[in-house]
Amino acid sequence: MTQSNPIFLRSPGQICALRNVLWLELCLEALSEKFHVLVGVTGSVAALKLPLLVAELLKIPGLEVKVVTTEKAKHFYNAQEIPVTLYGDEEEWQLWKGRSDPVLHIELRRWADLMVVAPLDANTLAKVANGICDNLLTCVIRAWDLSKPLLFCPAMNTAMWEHPITARHVEQLKGFGYTEIPCVVKKLVCGDEGQADSEKSRCRCGWGCSWTHI
Ligand SMILES: Cc1cc2nc3c(=O)[nH]c(=O)nc-3n(C[C@H](O)[C@H](O)[C@H](O)COP(=O)(O)O)c2cc1C
Numbered sequence: 001m002t003q004s005n006p007i008f009l010r011s012p013g014q015i016c017a018l019r020n021v022l023w024l025e026l027c028l029e030a031l032s033e034k035f036h037v038l039v040g041v042t043g044s045v046a047a048l049k050l051p052l053l054v055a056e057l058l059k060i061p062g063l064e065v066k067v068v069t070t071e072k073a074k075h076f077y078n079a080q081e082i083p084v085t086l087y088g089d090e091e092e093w094q095l096w097k098g099r100s101d102p103v104l105h106i107e108l109r110r111w112a113d114l115m116v117v118a119p120l121d122a123n124t125l126a127k128v129a130n131g132i133c134d135n136l137l138t139c140v141i142r143a144w145d146l147s148k149p150l151l152f153c154p155a156m157n158t159a160m161w162e163h164p165i166t167a168r169h170v171e172q173l174k175g176f177g178y179t180e181i182p183c184v185v186k187k188l189v190c191g192d193e194g195q196a197d198s199e200k201s202r203c204r205c206g207w208g209c210s211w212t213h214i
Contacts, residue, residue, distance in 0.1 A: 034064040038112035040137045043072025046119035046155035051081040053118060058083070068108060068137045070124065092136040105139035113148060115140070118181070119155030122166065128152075129169035146177055153181040 037057055041047050050067070057065050065084045079086055092104040117124070117137075124138065133142035144150055152173060160166065161183065174180055 040117035042121040044119040044121040044155040047076035118153035129172035
């Protein structure tokens with residue numbers, strides 16, 4: 001053992017210096033801890049934008065990102081283009097084999113500092129508004145720690161959006177303390193090909209996405 005080992009530090013000056021070093025180390029450790037963002041993605045055509053959303057989030061220093069997907073959402077993006085861990089229903093059930101195993105939706109709600117559901121389709125919106133939890137994504141939301149922020153970005157065709165039940169569901173979510181990222185109206189896609197110019201085929205998608213290059 002050498003004199004530089006903290007055990008041999010004896011004088012008040014040395015102890016004070018050691019305390020400062022330890023304090024600095026603690027601060028650096030706290031600073032290096034990443035902020036955990038959990039992205040939820042559902043079966044809206046706006047899920048085409050998932051790779052872009054994840055890429056943009058990863059540009060923000062200090063963020064760690066994970067994605068929870070519904071099965072329907074998988075139709076809209078290529079998993080190979082998502083450079084972060086992607087969880088779906090299969091992972092939830094593969095992870096749990098016996099009583100000592102972790103439960104993925106609880107692990108994820110614990111891991112996340114913030115959740116953003118983008119896009120949130122009409123189906124999952126309705127489920128969340130009514131407390132239904134029949135897949136990994138809705139289980140995470142059902143178990144959500146309400147002291148942490150949850151942002152949701154509705155995305156659906158205008159016909160669905162204008163149905164009176166949508167406003168009720170959105171209000172319900174806001175009542176839970178979740179934050180709505182309001183829709184922007186964009187033309188094109190929406191599965192309404194051929195009518196893309198008409199008012200009625202407009203698509204409402206959250207998180208300010210632009211459809212022009214799809
Ligand atoms: C091509 C296509 C595009 C769709 N786009 C939307 C959409 O933008 N918004 C929406 O609410 N539903 C949309 N749907 C319907 C949902 O995919 C459907 O309600 C599905 O059951 C949602 O499942 P999930 O909420 O578990 O992801 C679309 C369906 C198809 C086939």
